[in-house]
Amino acid sequence: MAAEQLVLTGAHVVLPTGTVHDGRVVVAGGRIAEPSAGSGPDARVLDLTGHWLVPGFVDLHNHGGGGASFTAGDAEEILRGVQTHRLHGTTTTVASTVTGDMDVLMRQAGLLAELAEQGDIAGIHFEGPFISPCRKGAHAEQLLRAPDPAEVRKLVDAARGRARMLTLATELPGGLDSVRLLVDQGVIAAVGHTDATYEQTVAAIDAGATVATHLFNAMPTLAHRAPGPVAALLEDERVTVELINDGVHLHPAALRLAFRSAGDGRVAFITDAMDAAGFGDGTYRLGPLEVVVQGGVARLAEGDSIAGSTLTLDRAFHRAVTVDGLPVESVVRALSANPAALLGIDDRVGSLEPGKDADLLVLDAGFALRGVMRKGEWVREPELDAGER
Structure with missing residues (x-):
């Protein structure tokens, strides 16, 4: 179950403008929120240092x-x-x-x-x-x-x-x-x-x-x-x-x-x-x-x-x-x-931009798939080693 507000940090985030290293993606209400969001006390943070975040x-x-x-x-x-x-x-x-x-x-x-x-x-x-x-x-x-x-x-x-x-x-x-x-x-x-x-x-x-x-x-x-x-x-x-x-x-x-x-x-x-x-x-x-x-x-x-x-x-x-x-x-x-x-659905999916559906993937450093999120819900929970959490 997705948290109301989830902050994914530390990853190489692939955006339409290029890759942001040590990037940050915020998920709220099934959508991608502005990066400045997710600082409240109810936000859950997942450290993805060394991983890649790409759109579904x-x-x-x-x-x-x-x-x-x-x-x-x-x-x-x-x-x-x-x-x-x-x-x-x-x-x-x-x-x-x-x-x-x-x-x-x-x-x-x-x-x-x-x-x-x-x-x-x-x-x-x-x-x-x-x-x-x-x-x-x-x-x-x-x-x-x-x-x-x-x-x-x-x-x-x-x-x-x-x-x-x-x-x-x-x-x-x-x-x-x-x-x-x-x-x-x-x-x-x-x-x-x-x-x-x-x-x-x-x-x-x-x-x-x-x-x-x-x-x-x-x-x-x-x-x-x-x-x-x-x-x-x-x-x-x-x-x-x-x-x-x-x-x-x-x-x-x-x-x-x-x-x-x-x-x-x-x-x-x-x-x-x-x-x-x-x-x-x-x-x-x-x-x-x-x-x-x-x-x-x-x-x-x-x-x-x-x-x-x-x-x-x-x-x-x-x-x-x-x-x-x-x-x-x-x-x-x-x-x-x-x-x-x-x-004709790029207003909703296809990139990690604020306002779009939170369809995103977590890949490890070797580009193996480790996690899948669709509309803010984990279809496949990220598989992180104990030392990575």
Whole structure:
């Protein structure tokens, strides 16, 4: 239970303006208060000397975790997946669907909309069925279809105002009209699972597409005479690029290239997690398809395609700083500020600024997650050694 007023002191506090060493964050009433507050007799002080304080992570693209799928028709199962990722630092989750029958997707959207209305998730991301069979990845080919704007509208309507993003292959018939429809409805149009050329991708961006779904994956590779979607998405300042930093989906050089090309203001780390995230190896289902997870890598039982990830965002953070050598401040932007801004919720989450929700994480000196707070309540109490308290 959170104290009415909690003062976190001594940490390296990552703010939008940079890192404040020996910093101070005050939590009151579920929100971040002004640093000058918290001096009253009822304030509780927690010394975090040597630790890092960063904002809670915001995941734009997540299919489940903890053995639970976000496409399950059961609210308890979905919430179990949400809680699994909260324990790993994701305090804001957009639940992603996977290709299925339209009727099934609309039913899933209705349940997810209820959870969004309750504040358990931040909205819905539809990944498929409007994607290219040439780049289907772990999507059932027999259920794919061209992006008919009327059908796109059905999914958006089924989400009752809680649709946040829809991934589509914009080069397919109806693709550009569907992008325009999504923009009109206030839904992010994301280019992904696409076989588009460079020129077709530029047209999609000009029509209003603003996200690259898991850049590099499920799209043509970057080539010097056929730069394809990767070049178009990286070079346009209107586009945020998703990256899965699990060491499986991307070579470190590709990740560094994306950061250098797009800049740290246009990158969003995502999990693209499936049920096995935070759970373990075994056999699972992703929509109608069977997935085998071995050594933490998820692949289709038939065809061997990578089938989402088992990533949690605390691992993405740790890898980005310790393996990829990215600055902490840049990684925090990619995990918190950038996705929050893209979703239009950066007035509430995404940075440690007064007035925002007290969604914050405690990391140790080696960037391992030690504590998670959401809206002023500890989801995971800080794990501090006796000598650190």
